[in-house]
Amino acid sequence: MEKISEGKTKEVFSLDNEHVLLRFKDSVTAGDGAKADIIDGKGILNAQTSALLFRLLERDGIETHYVGMKDERTMIVKRLAMIPVEVVLRNYATGSIVKRLPIKEGEAFNPPIVEFFLKDDARHDPLLNYHHMRHLKLMNEEEARLVEEVMVRVNQTLSKVISKMGLILYDFKLEFGRVNGRLVVGDEISLDSMRVRDPTGRILDKDLYRKGYPLDQVKASYVEFLDRLRSVA
Incomplete structure (x- = not known):
């Protein structure tokens, strides 16, 4: 199959006029790609996590690009014209916002x-x-406000299921694309794009990698999250 594009953690292959394949790699990166490693099996974990969460969003009436799974690390998704904008919703302060603004961690x-x-x-x-x-012709104000509304709805779904897992959703990132004039949630929803803590403050997400924890500990956390998600989804 023709490879359409490749990013730091995923490859995109053409499937038909309406669908593409999204293959998750075992790469883990941080610092805009300045730091990079391979964690064996991480692509499978992120693909499976994303698939479960996309299904939950679809169940709650939020349109995503998810169609199904081709194999354990490859999703079949709608062919979207992706918008090069990352949209972040924050429930609790951590990461860049505490560096940019006079806001305290947590x-x-x-x-x-x-x-x-x-x-x-x-x-x-x-x-x-x-x-x-x-100005950059990325989206107009009406579309941006619609995206904000979708982010709030996604937050309700994700926070609910993550709370059932005994965990806390600090923040998450989504990307959007267009299909037939509609804005649709695309890309992935995994621990690469969410910050999740337990009630003691223990980190379960990619911040472990950003902070220099051993790769096997990063993988163990991703496995634990997926196991907990499967138990409640």
């Missing part, structure tokens, strides 16, 4: 904060507002 946001970032490693994913996105 502060709760009620209501949650939604932020837009240009997907551009060379510029370190700069923050965007409605005006930037309109």
